[in-house]
Amino acid sequence: MMTQTMIAPETLEDALAAMHAEPGSMALAGGATLVAMMNAGLVEPNSLVALRHVDTLRGTRQLDDGGIELGAMRRHRETALETPFKDGQTVLSYAASQIANPTVRNMGTLGGSIAFNDPGADYPAALVAANATILIVGATGTREVSAEAFFVDWYTTALEAGELVAGVRVPAALVGSIGHYEKLARIAGDFAVASVALQVTWSGDSIAAARIAIGGSGPTPLHLAEADDMLIGTGADSDALSKAGLLLAQAADPVDDVRASADYRRKVIPRLLAKAMREIAPAREAA
Amino acid sequence: MKFEDSFVVAASPANVWRAITDPGVIASCLPGCEDIEALSPTSYRAGIRVEVGPIKATFRVEVELTDQDMPNFVRCITKGEEGTRASMLQATSELTLRDIDGASTEVAYDSDVSVTGRLGKFGLGVMKKKAESLGCTFAENFRVQVEAA
Amino acid sequence: MTEMVTLRVNGREHPCRAGIATTLLTVLRDQCELPGTKRGCNQGVCGACSVLVGGKPVRACLTLATDCEDREVTTIEGVGTPARPNAVQQALIDTGAVQCGFCTPGMVIAATALLEEHPDADIETIRQGLSSNLCRCSGYRKIVEAVSLAARRTAS
Numbered sequence: 001m002m003t004q005t006m007i008a009p010e011t012l013e014d015a016l017a018a019m020h021a022e023p024g025s026m027a028l029a030g031g032a033t034l035v036a037m038m039n040a041g042l043v044e045p046n047s048l049v050a051l052r053h054v055d056t057l058r059g060t061r062q063l064d065d066g067g068i069e070l071g072a073m074r075r076h077r078e079t080a081l082e083t084p085f086k087d088g089q090t091v092l093s094y095a096a097s098q099i100a101n102p103t104v105r106n107m108g109t110l111g112g113s114i115a116f117n118d119p120g121a122d123y124p125a126a127l128v129a130a131n132a133t134i135l136i137v138g139a140t141g142t143r144e145v146s147a148e149a150f151f152v153d154w155y156t157t158a159l160e161a162g163e164l165v166a167g168v169r170v171p172a173a174l175v176g177s178i179g180h181y182e183k184l185a186r187i188a189g190d191f192a193v194a195s196v197a198l199q200v201t202w203s204g205d206s207i208a209a210a211r212i213a214i215g216g217s218g219p220t221p222l223h224l225a226e227a228d229d230m231l232i233g234t235g236a237d238s239d240a241l242s243k244a245g246l247l248l249a250q251a252a253d254p255v256d257d258v259r260a261s262a263d264y265r266r267k268v269i270p271r272l273l274a275k276a277m278r279e280i281a282p283a284r285e286a287a
Numbered sequence: 288m289k290f291e292d293s294f295v296v297a298a299s300p301a302n303v304w305r306a307i308t309d310p311g312v313i314a315s316c317l318p319g320c321e322d323i324e325a326l327s328p329t330s331y332r333a334g335i336r337v338e339v340g341p342i343k344a345t346f347r348v349e350v351e352l353t354d355q356d357m358p359n360f361v362r363c364i365t366k367g368e369e370g371t372r373a374s375m376l377q378a379t380s381e382l383t384l385r386d387i388d389g390a391s392t393e394v395a396y397d398s399d400v401s402v403t404g405r406l407g408k409f410g411l412g413v414m415k416k417k418a419e420s421l422g423c424t425f426a427e428n429f430r431v432q433v434e435a436a
Numbered sequence: 437m438t439e440m441v442t443l444r445v446n447g448r449e450h451p452c453r454a455g456i457a458t459t460l461l462t463v464l465r466d467q468c469e470l471p472g473t474k475r476g477c478n479q480g481v482c483g484a485c486s487v488l489v490g491g492k493p494v495r496a497c498l499t500l501a502t503d504c505e506d507r508e509v510t511t512i513e514g515v516g517t518p519a520r521p522n523a524v525q526q527a528l529i530d531t532g533a534v535q536c537g538f539c540t541p542g543m544v545i546a547a548t549a550l551l552e553e554h555p556d557a558d559i560e561t562i563r564q565g566l567s568s569n570l571c572r573c574s575g576y577r578k579i580v581e582a583v584s585l586a587a588r589r590t591a592s
Contacts, residue, residue: 004456006439006502026341028503032480035498038457039478041373041405043341048456050503101568103493103546104480117340119413154413155340188567189481219416255412 008050012057012137012166015049019162020139022047027164029073032100032108033116057111057166060084066172069135072111072165077102079110088130088173088199088211094181095126095197101189111165114150117157117220119255120191124151125215126181128223129197132170138163151220174209177201182276183215184268186259192216193260196272200231202282207231212244212273217265218253236281237274245270288402288415293395294426298433300384303392304358306433307382316428318421329355335367339417344369344406346376359384374404394429396422441505445470446514454501461485461496464511472512472541476570483569486542487511493549493568512541515548524548527586528579535573542569547583557587 005022009015019025024046028034037043051057057073060083068089070079080097099105099113099122113123114134127134127147134150136143139162147168150158159165173179183195195215201208210231214222227244234240254265296303306312310331314323319336326332329352336345348367355361365378380398387393400418402411438453443460445468452467461478464470464487476484478497485496488510516522521529524547534540543566550557550565557565562583571579 006456006500008503008505028500031498031500031503032495035459035500036479037341039459039497040408042409045456048500048502050500052503100480101483102565103483103486103495103568104498106492107480107494107498153340154416155342157340253416255410255416257410257412 004045005047006050007047008053010053010055012054012164015051015054016137016139016162016164018047018049019164023161025049027051027112027115029109029112029115030075030107031112032104033112033118037116051111051164063169068170069167070110070170071167072109074110074167076100076105076108076110076113080105085170085179086173087175088177088179088201089170091126091129091179091181091197091199092123092132092170094179095122095183095195098122098181098183098185099189104189110168114168115157115159115165117151117153117155118191119154119219120193120216120259122181122183122192122195122215125195125197125213125221127168127170128213128221129181129199129211130170130173130179131199131211132168134158134168135166136163137166142166144169148221148223154219156219173199174201177209178280180276180280182272182279184272191259194254194265194268194272196269196276197221198273198276198280200277200280205235205282206233207235212248214248214252214269214273216254217269222248222252224248224251236277241274241277242270245273248273288400288411288418290396290398290400290415290418290422292419292422292426293393294430295387295391295393296430296433297391298436299389300358300386300392302436303384303394303433306429306436307384307394308352308355308361312429312432316432317425318428329353337414337417337421339413342406342409344374346374348376369404369406374402374406377401394426439502441502443468443501443504443509444507445509446511452501456500456502458501459497460487460489460499460501460504460509463501464496464509470511470513474538474541476538476542481570482539483542483546484539486545486569488515488545488549491549491552493546510545512544515544522548523586523590524551524583527582527589531578531582531585533575533578533582535571535575539569539571539573543571543579547579547586550583551587551590555587556591557583559584562587 026045028048028050058071061069076096076099132147134145145158181197184193198212200210210228227247230240230244249266249269254262256262310323314320321334323333332349346367350365352363362381367376378400383395385393438455443450450468452463474484476482480495480498487496516525
């Protein structure tokens with residue numbers, strides 16, 4: 001039996017050293033995901049490295065180019081309500097505001113959530129739609145991975161043993177773009193049956209640029225450049241939108257589970273996309 | 288959970304039969320399968336390790352061939368549990384071999400698996416996806432191994 | 437393996453034993469003799485185990501005991517007593533907003549924190565603020581009324 005310990009280092013260096021020293025140790029951020037899985041007997045860490053005191057993992061940093069860096073320990077509540085997102089970057093605050101419930105949003109963190117890559121979680125699709133970069137630290141240094149490459153498989157990310165999510169960099173979105181997160185869940189706060197995260201730039205009534213990611217519908221968020229491109233030059237309720245929705249539905253690889261069947265999930269993807277687009281379409285002039 | 292799939296091996300039904308009823312071959316083709324031992328000509332025991340991200344499980348299973356029609360059909364019952372943990376696994380599987388042209392054989396499998404306990408609680412949706420991908424890997428490994436023999 | 441941790445709960449120090457997977461909820465109920473905090477789903481969904489840590493409502497079931505050592509924990513036993521109920525508790529009594537009572541401690545914690553942050557909370561804010569807590573009797577209407585009453589009393 002290995003010794004099970006919990007340590008709460010003050011610095012990132014100490015945290016990484018502790019992760020490295022004890023193979024099988026896991027980082028404890030807010031506990032909203034990890035402790036729930038421990039309670040269910042699904043995950044049994046040898047030891048835990050609590051990140052609560054590591055101040056460098058908190059807070060946000062505005063970058064000169066309009067990007068924002070969010071620390072891994074940023075709570076969902078802070079991401080939802082207190083982050084100065086601009087333009088399409090707001091896809092992240094919309095997603096954060098729909099995670100679980102207000103109390104869990106006081107606890108759960110950005111890094112903790114994405115490190116699990118739960119297929120029903122809200123951040124993964126939003127980060128892919130925002131074209132974000134995941135900042136990873138390990139004993140041997142730091143590296144950056146695009147959100148698209150970070151989510152690898154069911155509950156699996158690009159994190160190697162001993163590595164931590166340090167934060168996320170959200171690039172500046174196109175000026176005037178709109179961010180939106182449309183989630184279908186059995187009740188508010190449940191994991192998504194399916195979700196659509198998007199950034200759209202309108203030029204009058206037609207779409208000048210779009211980036212769509214589907215959540216809850218496969219091992220990783222689904223993003224198809226082909227689907228994005230199909231929308232360019234079209235309107236909020238065009239054939240192209242239905243076709244893009246169908247293309248995404250066909251490419252999805254959803255599970256059958258208590259929340260919904262795989263077929264149902266495929267069926268709702270185009271509808272969720274259409275709904276999301278209607279929500280953010282420019283208001284029609286009264287005839 | 289029900290699984291159904293098929294794959295084609297460039298070998299005669301007799302050769303495919305020999306391989307697919309050989310615990311050693313099965314073990315070497317199935318990712319995570321370890322310590323396989325024959326208990327009798329129609330039963331064996333093995334450990335199967337499954338990992339989904341941070342969720343790790345090792346089942347000790349016993350497989351019993353309950354019905355055989357060489358070289359066409361075999362049915363087996365798999366029962367297992369996860370060490371001291373509360374997950375239980377039970378499966379009934381059928382394999383049907385079909386001669387395509389004397390030199391190649393279609394292997395169709397049909398399996399009904401139930402998992403209860405902590406892994407059942409976790410939700411079988413993702414487990415099924417994982418099992419399907421294990422099935423594909425097994426088929427590919429098996430094909431390569433039998434065709435090379 | 438268990439280690440000793442000293443928790444500060446409702447202003448008192450409680451020396452406790454906790455393993456790596458022992459939650460604050462388990463320690464509060466089994467070692468601190470504070471069973472007012474309820475174990476519902478153990479998954480962070482139901483809210484019956486809500487407590488205040490550092491003044492903020494959290495799930496005791498998703499909080500590890502060993503991760504609480506330097507934090508101030510307030511449970512239902514710490515917000516009021518039968519002799520001196522707090523504003524939310526008094527309003528729940530006056531409104532008759534308690535059915536089976538299992539969700540009540542969590543509701544009181546959530547509502548107390550909510551009124552701390554929004555003393556003049558309107559109905560919509562109250563509904564949002566209590567959306568972390570499930571009532572299986574479905575007695576939400578009365579509960580929202582009670583918290584609204586508490587808000588009005590506190591304001592006046």
